[in-house]
Amino acid sequence: MKKDLQKKMVIMTGPRQVGKTWLAKALMPEFTSPQYLNFDNIADAAIINNQSWPIKSDFLILDEIHKKPQWKKFIKGVYDTRVINQAMLITGSARLDTFRRGGESLAGRYFPMRLNPISVRELKDSVKPDESLALLNRLGGFPEPFLSGSDTEAARWRNQYYTDLIREDILEFGRLQEVRSMRLLLELLRSRVGSPLSYTSIAQDLQIAPNTVRRYIDILESLCIVFTVRPFHTN
Template identity: 60%
Template sequence: DDALVIQKRQWPLSADLVVFDEIHKMKKWKMFLKGTFDTKPPHMAILVTGSARLDTFRQTGDSLAGRYFHYRLHPLTVKEACEKEAVARDVLDRLMIVGGFPEPYLARDVQDIERWRNQYYTDLVREDIVDFSRIHEVRAIRMLLELLRSRVGSPLSYRALGEDLQIAPNTVRKYVAILESLYIIFLVRPFHRNIARAITKEPKVYFFDSGCVKGDDGIRFENTVAVSLLKNAHYHCDASGKLQELHYLRDKESREIDFVVARDGRIQEAIEVKLSDSTPSKNLHYFKQKYPNIHYTQLVLNLPQAREINGIRVEPAAKWLMNLAV
């Protein structure tokens, strides 16, 4: 019995790697890990894996500080899912339709994909969300999740959502935070540190599972790019300690760029997302003139080859995404 082996620490001491999955369900699991880490042989590595609840629970109770590195596991991206550039576009198209979770991505039957997705979100609501809220709130959270599916890439108004759901804006904010903590959605917030006129405070919402998004190809494409950019930013942070943040840029005159990548509080790259338009957007030109030291890129889904116009790179999205770190 694996549980007994774990409780008594009876795995072989010669093992190079010991893996604990979902160990946060065990009582006093942090104390157990601390004792295991402090008494393990020098050659032994320990890998602890788990659902989003593990990420939440690790931040409470006993501290494991100094004993671990935290890695966030994201859905598949173009970089991971294709072996050669020639199929990158096919991979991107599939990610836009079914998302990057391995089960639906690898499935070949549409019914299997739909069954998996329905079961996945049902289980999340029944098991994980109940851990964070009262049972009577679950219905409202499910309704909020359904509303958010059709608001991807749009500024998120807690007041408007509250009116739709007939609940207070602060309650909506709480429910959104729950969905974030469970890695169902993520928020891309406006960048405002060094550009004083980028003052809007409303975040935009995206789904880790692009297959859950309700919308046209443009919305699904934008969501898939957002997932890839966030994964790349988290990878640099988790693997090398280099803090990267994903934001969008919007100034007082409503000039907007879909995504900006910031490092150490400064924008390094600005990225606009288009289905077919190979001409750099007016907003890219505007910000390029105003802040010339930033790299500007327009990612286009339907584009045969890259080109550069006035210092702005226009890139085929699939090829560009394939060249990210992850």
């Protein structure tokens, strides 16, 4: 990633608690004068809004910047007026992925990076494939529950995660009245794991439009909560 940072800004996305902030901070010792700012922090938000970070900083990290109004226009301006050789890393929730769909253009200014949960491939040097798959099925691929090694801790983490997910992340994509439908969709999908997916059938069960179901599932996929598996066929 450091090589990419030397060429353009890097926009790192991924679900909450997957390790984006940890990875960003792990890169800081590679630079002489790094600056980490989190828009969730009141003091940091003031610095971001005023663009009053140290001008000589050679590595600028803007975390949770998608929560700032007109954030795309803001980071475009910051990038275009930054000092020479200043590296920029933008991190945030899955909503950052939506900047490709319109609005202020960031074309030619960034390298995209998506950080996903732990995979079997990442564990291949320390755990046998069958064992690593069993571990991931039990504990999940997010660092905190996986590293705990405890089924109890993993279950508690998941319950809190889903509560926070619906209360915060999903609200970033839609309106408050949509949260109830999204919660019902989650429960419905959990009961149909491994079954063929019919947007029309789910729409009828939830009494919403099929296109709305499709949009909700796209959101849940971007948050790494569900995954659709395409069938293998020749016709």
